Amino acid sequence: MASTFTMYSTPWCGYCHRLKSQLDREGIAFDIVDIEQVPEAAAIVEAANNGNQTVPTLVYADGTAQTNPSLIQVKEKLASLAS
DSSP, X not given: OOOOEEEEEOTTOHHHHHHHHHHHHHTOOOEEEETTTOHHHHHHHHHHTTTOOOSSEEXXXXXXXXXXXXXXXXXXXXHHHHO
């Protein structure tokens, strides 16, 4: 399955680790970008979060973003994109 969104995160973010493991368990494909290693990614996160580097930030194929969503919120968004 092709990835359906990009998760912007940091290595030390506990919320990122939790969501990543939930998504992996569900078999949901996604790309992950470490904003500490990719400066332009930090700018994407800031644009989605009023200038803040809040992670995890998920950016979907339609250009919308979610900040620290629950697994249910991610599944609902993916379902809306598929319909």
